[in-house]
Amino acid sequence: MAPPCKVLMVAEKPSIALSIASVLSHGQMSTRRGVTEVHEFDIMFLGFHAHCRVTSVIGHVFSVDFPASYQDWTATDPLNLFQAPILKTESNPKAHIQRHLSQESRGCGYLVLWLDCDREGENICFEVIECTGFHVKEAKERVYRARFSSVTEKDILKAMDNLVEPNKDEALAVDARQEIDLKVGVAFTRFQTSYFQGKYGNLDSRVISYGPCQTPTLGFCVQRYLQITTFKQEKFWTVHPYIIKNGYDLQLEWERQMLFDLNVATMFQKLVMEDGLLEVIDISEKQESKGRPCGLNTVNLLKVASSALGFGPQVAMQLAERLYTQGFISYPRTESTAYPSSFDFKVTLNEQISNPLWGDHVQRLLVEGYQKPRMGTDAGDHPPITPMQSATEDMLAKDAWRLYQYVCQHFIASISPDCKFVRKKVQFKVGGECFHCVGQHVTLEGFTSIMPWLAVNEKRLPQFTIGEKIEVSNVELYEGNTEPPDYLTESELISLMEKNGIGTDASIPVHINNICERNYVQVQSGRKLVPTALGIALIRGYQYIDPDLCLPEIRSFIEHQITLVAKGQADHVRVVQHVLQQFKNKYSYFVKQIENMDVLFEAQFSTLADSGRVFSKCGKCLRYLKYISARPSRLYCGTCEEVYYLPQKGTIKLFKELTCPLDNFELLIISMPGPEGKSFPLCPYCYNSPPFEGIDTLFGGTQSGSSVKPGKGAGMPCSLCPHPTCRHSLVTQGVCACPECSGTLVLDPVSAPKWRLNCNKCNCFVMLPQGAHRIATTQERCSECDSAIIQVDFNKKTTPLEDGATLYVGCILCDELLHSLVEVKHGKSFFKGLGTRGRGRGTRRGGFRGRELPSGKRIDPKMSFRDF
DNA sequence: GCAAGGTC
Numbered sequence: 001m002a003p004p005c006k007v008l009m010v011a012e013k014p015s016i017a018l019s020i021a022s023v024l025s026h027g028q029m030s031t032r033r034g035v036t037e038v039h040e041f042d043i044m045f046l047g048f049h050a051h052c053r054v055t056s057v058i059g060h061v062f063s064v065d066f067p068a069s070y071q072d073w074t075a076t077d078p079l080n081l082f083q084a085p086i087l088k089t090e091s092n093p094k095a096h097i098q099r100h101l102s103q104e105s106r107g108c109g110y111l112v113l114w115l116d117c118d119r120e121g122e123n124i125c126f127e128v129i130e131c132t133g134f135h136v137k138e139a140k141e142r143v144y145r146a147r148f149s150s151v152t153e154k155d156i157l158k159a160m161d162n163l164v165e166p167n168k169d170e171a172l173a174v175d176a177r178q179e180i181d182l183k184v185g186v187a188f189t190r191f192q193t194s195y196f197q198g199k200y201g202n203l204d205s206r207v208i209s210y211g212p213c214q215t216p217t218l219g220f221c222v223q224r225y226l227q228i229t230t231f232k233q234e235k236f237w238t239v240h241p242y243i244i245k246n247g248y249d250l251q252l253e254w255e256r257q258m259l260f261d262l263n264v265a266t267m268f269q270k271l272v273m274e275d276g277l278l279e280v281i282d283i284s285e286k287q288e289s290k291g292r293p294c295g296l297n298t299v300n301l302l303k304v305a306s307s308a309l310g311f312g313p314q315v316a317m318q319l320a321e322r323l324y325t326q327g328f329i330s331y332p333r334t335e336s337t338a339y340p341s342s343f344d345f346k347v348t349l350n351e352q353i354s355n356p357l358w359g360d361h362v363q364r365l366l367v368e369g370y371q372k373p374r375m376g377t378d379a380g381d382h383p384p385i386t387p388m389q390s391a392t393e394d395m396l397a398k399d400a401w402r403l404y405q406y407v408c409q410h411f412i413a414s415i416s417p418d419c420k421f422v423r424k425k426v427q428f429k430v431g432g433e434c435f436h437c438v439g440q441h442v443t444l445e446g447f448t449s450i451m452p453w454l455a456v457n458e459k460r461l462p463q464f465t466i467g468e469k470i471e472v473s474n475v476e477l478y479e480g481n482t483e484p485p486d487y488l489t490e491s492e493l494i495s496l497m498e499k500n501g502i503g504t505d506a507s508i509p510v511h512i513n514n515i516c517e518r519n520y521v522q523v524q525s526g527r528k529l530v531p532t533a534l535g536i537a538l539i540r541g542y543q544y545i546d547p548d549l550c551l552p553e554i555r556s557f558i559e560h561q562i563t564l565v566a567k568g569q570a571d572h573v574r575v576v577q578h579v580l581q582q583f584k585n586k587y588s589y590f591v592k593q594i595e596n597m598d599v600l601f602e603a604q605f606s607t608l609a610d611s612g613r614v615f616s617k618c619g620k621c622l623r624y625l626k627y628i629s630a631r632p633s634r635l636y637c638g639t640c641e642e643v644y645y646l647p648q649k650g651t652i653k654l655f656k657e658l659t660c661p662l663d664n665f666e667l668l669i670i671s672m673p674g675p676e677g678k679s680f681p682l683c684p685y686c687y688n689s690p691p692f693e694g695i696d697t698l699f700g701g702t703q704s705g706s707s708v709k710p711g712k713g714a715g716m717p718c719s720l721c722p723h724p725t726c727r728h729s730l731v732t733q734g735v736c737a738c739p740e741c742s743g744t745l746v747l748d749p750v751s752a753p754k755w756r757l758n759c760n761k762c763n764c765f766v767m768l769p770q771g772a773h774r775i776a777t778t779q780e781r782c783s784e785c786d787s788a789i790i791q792v793d794f795n796k797k798t799t800p801l802e803d804g805a806t807l808y809v810g811c812i813l814c815d816e817l818l819h820s821l822v823e824v825k826h827g828k829s830f831f832k833g834l835g836t837r838g839r840g841r842g843t844r845r846g847g848f849r850g851r852e853l854p855s856g857k858r859i860d861p862k863m864s865f866r867d868f
Numbered sequence: 869g870c871a872a873g874g875t876c
Contacts, residue, residue, distance in 0.1 A: 013875060059874030066870095073869075081870095091874080120874055178872075185871030193869075211871050321876080333875085507873060514871095632869075648869090 007045050008108040009054040010128045012115045016151055017056035020114050023156045035100035055104055061097050061127040062088040064178045078187040082584040086179055098131045105132035111143045113166055117380050123174035125166040149380045150340045173566035176576045180558055184583045185211045195594060196601060201611020201628045205519040212554050213503050218515045219550035220496050221529045222539035224488040231484035237265035240476040241272055241435055246462035252435035269477045271431030280468045282427040290419040292447040294337035294376035295384025296410045298505040299498050306527045307491035309402050313509030319403045329407050330386045335505055337376030340383050345370055345415055351390040358412055361450055370415040386411045413447035420444035421456045426464050487528040500552035501559060533604040541597025545590055608636040616654055619664030619685055635684050644684040655681045661726050662691050669750055678758035678765060679750050681728045682717035690716040719746045719760040733777055736787035740764040747777055769821040771795045782811035
């Protein structure tokens, strides 16, 4: 008999893979760990006996970016990005999802795609197909798409019986969106950032970003701010008659509400006073009801978390995710507010029956019957967020408990009766004017007893009869001021974003966080979003130059265009080209008009010339450079009008008054934070424009100590410099190969008295004899291993040498005395892995890079710290 | 150093 055929099934996340496998195997599966879990079992598939493997990706496998040649900000005109090629690279290379899929698909004859049923899911389908290699097999007969409307047994089995083809058009729509977002966002961001950071010293944001989601999000906040600042306060007047009836002291409301003219208002007040007798002209009673909430989805949870619990969206999601993984609530990322028909309310209610706060209410619901939940919308993803296991306050941290409590309250409320109340309105006439008062009487608290903050206020009225006349006790002429709106709350912003289709439930928190991190807005008390000078200048600038750039319609425009692709009504390539051409035009116009935004910056920020403090000498003009500490920290020469970027981590000091022999700039010392942080010298000029051709590739591209790469080959500190004679270069200060990486251990010039060598590439370092007066490299080489011979001037009191001698010269690897006095640090895997790490290390060890530059000779691979 | 979208 032929071996059973094998089927690979892939879900979007591990939790769904587990659900699907549990349903299809009836719980009879074996599970093994992998990059993501793999569940295996036998089933009937297309009428055959088959062995089934169910695993998952973790969201998108790939993301798009520009090729390396476009990564250099100074060498690439952002305008060229619009036509640049793009690459798909693994989103999280460390997760090895691609390898995982490729391995698991081996030997499988069929692929079933269980990705979420939205456009992104459809796109991930094709990412998975790519990784598994099914595209080269007869894809149509071998690759199937399972379309499920919820993760329930019923829907999973139904999807299994109705397998379809994956939808290429929908996937291409996502490709289109990715390319458009990348090109537009990156082009504008690079241009703005370079332009403004090249001019101003106190922008306090490392990057002046632009994006089709984040910018309209900021736009909402600034729009409200502008409404507030341009608000013109007006005085208004209103007439309030008072009556006393059956012990009630009532203030009546005027039908005209308010007037903006004092004379006219005073006239009405007089008319009322002169008449002095109110007549009841109408009494109406209406049954009103306040509806219970639908099921809870993510966006609504975030809104409540922000407005009622004071948690920002990101914090709220972190709390929710933890509650989910601990089994206290259901999956917290969902758009749906409709419960699936199979949802078991009794089981969920039963869990809450002994809760001290709402247990009684739950018990009543179970005994008297709970309400059918309101319709809500079913987005086809996960059910609404509901409590799972019961919890008590002492089981959870304070914030988690508050969020859990809300999820429970919301769930219970959603199947509790609506709140019912009677609204009574009594209308009066006096002096020809109409007034009224309103009473409310709650007949059924319903769900508001579990969500008391939504309760309807009880307002009682005395008995009135039509035609009844009542004496006016007093007529007040109230003077008020119109008030501007308040700053936008985070909760309002979330609503606006949702309404305008900006972001998704998962990305809304990210966009809000972005505009905070970029220092465009600040979250103030009550989670109000107050724009900063930077945020305001940006939006006002767009509004002046091209308002489209910050309007929410920019997102809907993109969405609309890619929907044409998704529906198969337009060609993917042509749509992308068309949209990019429009944005390219907008970009060119924006660049041409940037001075109109710049005037707003000029008014708020100080130019580089006026920023920073006098620091070190420029090698070109010999005047002082200014150190600008605002991120990105840099030096600025006012005379040459040049900017020199610096490493963004660590503190910076002058290195004595030493200068670089190549360009005459004064040298600086960068000290990394922390007790074990290393220090290294750099020349500001060389750091930004390495003097030796090919220096950036010489060291394998990764350089230590620099998190900023402003220009081509930038980020060269002295510890990477191949200068043959300078006292601070790699060549003269390098001692031997790093035991951990392909870097070189270089003497730290300011580490005395805790002398040390630092690797110029990784975090590894070596402690040298402590307390020595002086340690220096010499030009001598060890005859055995070719390390630099070092000279140690020991302290008289602590010298290990006989007869109190202090001077000693030797190789730290081969000389027994020195060897016994040094110690490798931060070599995490160094000691453990020695025996098994032989393969591949020899070649790296042989590459005593830097040291081989002047002499050009290869070095014996045994030279290293392996003998420690 | 850049976007927005998945998910952890």
